[in-house]
Amino acid sequence: MNEAVVLTSERILEVTEDVLRRYGLAKATVVDVARALDVSHGSVYRHFPSKASLREAVAKRWLERVSAPLAQIAAEPGPAPVKLERWLRELFDAKHKRVCEDPEMFATYLTLAREACTVVKAHKQDLIAQVEGIITEGVAQGAFDVADPKTAAAAIFDATRSFHHPAHADEWADCTCSTRVDAVLTLLLRGLAAR
Amino acid sequence: MNEAVVLTSERILEVTEDVLRRYGLAKATVVDVARALDVSHGSVYRHFPSKASLREAVAKRWLERVSAPLAQIAAEPGPAPVKLERWLRELFDAKHKRVCEDPEMFATYLTLAREACTVVKAHKQDLIAQVEGIITEGVAQGAFDVADPKTAAAAIFDATRSFHHPAHADEWADCTCSTRVDAVLTLLLRGLAAR
DNA sequence: GCGCTGACAGATTTCAATATCTGTCAGCGC
DNA sequence: GCGCTGACAGATATTGAAATCTGTCAGCGC
Incomplete structure (x- = not known):
């Protein structure tokens, strides 16, 4: 999954859309996004100050x-x-x-x-x-x-x-x-x- | 409260509006309406088949x-x-x-x-x-x-x-x-x- | 007879305990 | 140094048991 690609805001956004599509708005969490990106959820907070x-x-x-x-x-x-x-x-x-x-x-x-x-x-x-x-x-x-x-x-x-x-x-x-x-x-x- | 007035659909509607105003839509129950009318909630169902x-x-x-x-x-x-x-x-x-x-x-x-x-x-x-x-x-x-x-x-x-x-x-x-x-x-x- | 009552079954809501999530940060490893 | 991790506190969501509500109806009293 990871592909050793650098973690950019753009990539996070793409994956977030995927996660929203799969889980629905109510259930999609930052932890889900991080998991899909194969990083810790703390890393996501490096690019976006909040959910x-x-x-x-x-x-x-x-x-x-x-x-x-x-x-x-x-x-x-x-x-x-x-x-x-x-x-x-x-x-x-x-x-x-x-x-x-x-x-x-x-x-x-x-x-x-x-x-x-x-x-x-x-x-x-x-x-x-x-x-x-x-x-x-x-x-x-x-x-x-x-x-x-x-x-x-x-x-x-x-x-x-x-x-x-x-x-x-x-x-x-x-x-x-x-x-x-x-x-x-x-x-x-x-x-x-x-x- | 009761005033011995006959229980008409019209009177129920008036009181229901009062109850809605006081309790809000989510909390207003048929029991509340009946209580405000000083009758049992079964009586309300005589005039309206359902909530x-x-x-x-x-x-x-x-x-x-x-x-x-x-x-x-x-x-x-x-x-x-x-x-x-x-x-x-x-x-x-x-x-x-x-x-x-x-x-x-x-x-x-x-x-x-x-x-x-x-x-x-x-x-x-x-x-x-x-x-x-x-x-x-x-x-x-x-x-x-x-x-x-x-x-x-x-x-x-x-x-x-x-x-x-x-x-x-x-x-x-x-x-x-x-x-x-x-x-x-x-x-x-x-x-x-x-x- | 007729309209109301009040007890009842099943559905829904509430509430509190439990689990999960958000956002932070000290520290690890490259 | 720099970016990431993972543990943490407080906030939020989930869950299941208990309480309440909806809708029905047999029977009471006028």
């Missing part, structure tokens, strides 16, 4: 895996309305896929995210900033008409919570969900559009 | 107290856009007030509502039907332009979840909340408006 900070780091990795592909979409050229819709649908798809493919892991992520609320807030700010960028672009293109892109971005984020906030995950399997997504997106894009 | 059904009935009462004033607004005459905004703000205010004034009771209500999901679904359907009514009116007035009022009503409901779904209650105290409400309402009303 909470280790969990936070795991949460951060997960959230970065969500925002990275979105940032890519936000950076592409093209008409803002199309891009915004693509961006939002990508966000919803990413979340929906996660909960469908591995609901147990999603529950773990959800609890973890609740704890690491600083990290989650930063993630939200990051996503809203991306939306703001797209909206600003849309205003420049003459496609959108909004007073304040920052406020509008927050509003878009708030108005789509049903489809990206984990609290509503139990509705995502519903067959009417895709219709509801369409309806909300239509409404919001009409609301942003210059006339 | 779950008693809780469900309490939840139903609570939800009816939310929807009744809204139904009144929906029934009033006047321009649909104004009415819709008033209706939504009334919904948000009702919820926000509850959570601010008595957060503990709100937590009780929240857990109860999770259990009584049939009752909650019916409540949601009721609210969406009210919105649908307002939208249909707005279309008739020429103020709104929507393909399908039912779908649009559901979309309005989905898009305002941040401000009425209890899962987001912890954000309602935030000072930016009122700005965010304004932003979302502006966006949605623009989205519905005929041009």
